Amino acid sequence: LAREESAPLTPDDAFLADPDSGRIKRLDDKAALALTRILVVRHPKAPLAYLSLGYMLDINGLPADAEVTFRNGLKIAPEDPDLWISLGTSLNKRDKVSDARKCWSRAGAIHPANGQSWKLLASSYIISGEYRAAIPSLEKLRLADRATFDRFYDLFRVHRFDNPDAKELYDHFKTLR
Helix, strand or coil: CCCCCCCCCCHHHHHHHCHHHHHHHHCCHHHHHHHHHHHHHHCCCCHHHHHHHHHHHHHCCCHHHHHHHHHHHHHHCCCCHHHHHHHHHHHHHCCCHHHHHHHHHHHHHHCCCCHHHHHHHHHHHHHCCCHHHHHHHHHHHHHHCHHHHHHHHHHHHHHCCCCHHHHHHHHHHHCCC
8 A cells, every 4th residue: 555645734733733832721821921932933834823922922911022923923824814813902902992903804804704803893892982883893793603793782782771872783783683
């Protein structure tokens, strides 16, 4: 029998196959951060390595470093929606809401069926009281992830009595349910 040659691992698969990658979740946050830094050096072409490091930087209270890491990941994988979502979340934590919204919009444009980007975008508008501005992202969320959209809709139903803008949002989607 001829030996089949296996396809080379993708950078993300190589990152995941690295035994140290599996150790991250068993370590405390500081040790996991140190190991993840090593893994990014070992796997510099793996977008997942940058996602992991950015996440570890964020939970270790280093959001500016997380932003740089996510941006570095986007240099090698500019169409990775998870990197765009994570960059947006990191920016939002630092009150860079406008930039965060651009990132979530970009993630949604890359992968419209991923409801996470639309949920975050809609939430940012709703939290800031910009209910009308939330409508386009909620429309996209409704198509991408109906269960999450329905939870948002239930919130509007509750708040429509004490907030005219929430009522307008509720009324807009009432006929689409």
